[in-house]
Amino acid sequence: MWTELLGPDSRGTYTAVLGVDKADVLDEGTFTCQAMDLGFQQCLSISLDVLKKPQVIILPRSLTVEKVQTQGQLLI
Numbered sequence: 001m002w003t004e005l006l007g008p009d010s011r012g013t014y015t016a017v018l019g020v021d022k023a024d025v026l027d028e029g030t031f032t033c034q035a036m037d038l039g040f041q042q043c044l045s046i047s048l049d050v051l052k053k054p055q056v057i058i059l060p061r062s063l064t065v066e067k068v069q070t071q072g073q074l075l076i
Helices: none
Strands: 002-006 015-019 029-037 040-048 068-070 073-075
Touching: 015 029
Parallel strands: none
Antiparallel strands: 002 015, 029 040, 068 073
């Protein structure tokens, strides 16, 4: 995880960015940003759900094909 503070913009507003690279299911949860300026406090929370990558299993793993010729037709 990383953070970056951007700003101020033309209105004097700052923006804080929280970045999550390669999120894992252990990163799930509620993240809360708390800002305080001149005695005024504001909090904003967001919930992060991380989905696991699906695990694909192909069965059977191998297959044997036999070539057969019957009545002039080639069957595979």
